Amino acid sequence: MPKPYPTVFRDDVVRVARNREPGVTIEQIAKDLGVHPMTLAKWLRRADIDEGAKPGPSRTEAAQIRELTKRSRILEQDNEVLRRAAAYLSQANLPSESSTRPRSSPPLQGSL
Numbered sequence: 001m002p003k004p005y006p007t008v009f010r011d012d013v014v015r016v017a018r019n020r021e022p023g024v025t026i027e028q029i030a031k032d033l034g035v036h037p038m039t040l041a042k043w044l045r046r047a048d049i050d051e052g053a054k055p056g057p058s059r060t061e062a063a064q065i066r067e068l069t070k071r072s073r074i075l076e077q078d079n080e081v082l083r084r085a086a087a088y089l090s091q092a093n094l095p096s097e098s099s100t101r102p103r104s105s106p107p108l109q110g111s112l
Contacts, residue, residue, distance in 0.1 A: 005035070013040060014047045 005013075017029050017040060026044075030037040049056040057065060 010043050011047075014043050017044060018047075 013029075013033050013035060016033070017026055020026075020029055026040055027037045030040040033040075045054065046059070048054040050058045
């Protein structure tokens with residue numbers, strides 16, 4: 001997987017694309033700056049969302065959602081471990097079948 005472009009570079013490319021002169025296409029700007037046209041289009045959409053021009057979660061909101069989802073998954077795993085441990089320990093503390101039967105006295109060896 002290629003390394004992501006630095007945020008400063010992305011922001012600069014988006015600014016150049018938005019301030020382009022009439023007749024200059026996104027493809028031309030992308031080619032001049034060494035970025036794939038689809039990547040630039042994605043950056044422009046993301047910038048619109050971050051600025052509130054389009055609906056959707058901003059970068060910070062998306063990062064928070066990812067972090068909360070990760071924490072939720074970890075907590076669910078912890079709960080499952082605790083649930084299994086509680087079930088195991090409750091089974092271990094149950095009296096066994098042999099201990100529920102009355103003990104018989106040992107046979108007598110000879111009489112007194």
